[in-house]
Amino acid sequence: TGYESVCYNAFNLPPMEHYDYIIVGGGTAGCPLAATLSKHFKVLLLERGGLGKNGHNIEQQESFVSNLVHADDPDSPAQTFISEEGVVNARGRVLGGSSKINAGFYSRAGVGYVREAGWDEALVNRSYSWVERAVVSRPVLKQWQGAFRNGLCEGGVKPDNGFTLDHVEGTKIGGSTFDQFGRRHSSADLLQYANKDNLKVGLHATVHRILFHHPKQVQYRLQSSRRRAYGVEYTDAYGIIHRATLSTSKGEVIISSGALGSPQLLLLSGIGPAEQLDILGIP
Structure with a gap:
């Protein structure tokens, strides 16, 4: 594929690492962003899904519907959800995100x-x-x-x-995004443009929390009194906790986990409406 050499099962990643940029979500936005930033910076891209090769033929056009039908399988590249209006839909759970499961x-x-x-x-x-x-x-x-x-x-x-x-x-x-042979291409293909010496992709990595410095804890000067993200905490497929943190004050934690995953992660990290956080017991 041209990018699998930079992909690792999160279980094989160290318990603590440092990067210039940490991107949460290897989907339609996360993959091209990681490829671009890796040209000049050390980048970690974390994706909760895998490569999508566990018996689910997501690369072929004729498998489009069947993969959505089996979206509730534990290793499926798709995951169902129901909107507040009761509409059943699916989102990607694979490197490439929903660009790997949509109609193309x-x-x-x-x-x-x-x-x-x-x-x-x-x-x-x-x-x-x-x-x-x-x-x-x-x-x-x-x-x-x-x-x-x-x-x-x-x-x-x-x-x-x-x-x-x-x-x-x-x-x-x-x-x-299906070529003349019916083969699917996705945002993951854009990782071929990356500087592979600067990029690491962690698969089956579920981020549970963004780590924040309180302004008083930060040794370098901030432009404002707001808390600053300095890393993330995630678990691998075996439930082992890992941490990835920024190596410099100029680095960034970028959340590109989709319309559902991004606000969910912010809430889990204590960012959101106070009344909702209080109900969930999140400080």
């Missing part, structure tokens, strides 16, 4: 969204190219997909834009 549709963000966010448009466009080289293909439409596209056009969803990766109004054929 790819599209760029709208120009208006990028501008509203205040991002550098030129940098965003260069980033698209960086991702698309490794992950995106032009899909070969199946018969039902062609019929669906024709139906949209006949129903007035126009114009017909043909194939494009841009976010446009009307009907279009977007990109796919």
Whole structure:
């Protein structure tokens, strides 16, 4: 795969390590972020899932539905959850995150969204190219997909834009993370761009807590009186506790655990609405 050489079962990681950057969550955001930062810094990427090779064929397009059906298996690359509205869904539990279990549709963000966010448009466009080289293909439409596209056009969803990766109004054929052979590509593929001397990926590593310094405990000067994260505490598949901490005051702990995992970890670490933390007994 080009990145497995930097992947380790968390059980084999030392009980204490130090890095410039610690990234929690090896999913759609965490993998490219780790690859980019490793160019100049020592990076630890922690993922609660594995490589997804325990009998679950997540690499092939025809296995897309079956993997979601078996999402409650203990070693499944997917995990089900139910929204507050009662809608059953699934999230990734594998290196690559939900980009390893989804339907594989790819599209760029709208120009208006990028501008509203205040991002550098030129940098965003260069980033698209960086991702698309490794992950995106032009899909070969199946018969039902062609019929669906024709139906949209006949129903007035126009114009017909043909194939494009841009976010446009009307009907279009977007990109796919499945290649011409039906093989899935995911954000994990972007780890091939990493400086492998600077990157370590810990698999089956469940982070339970972000470690914080109180301002009075910090030996270096802070820009504010807020607490500062200096590391994380995680367990491996055998329940053994490990710690990873930042090696310098300029380092960062980055939480990229998804829309569910990120707020959950913040709550477990004592960050969140006081009334919710009090109910859970979290100081």
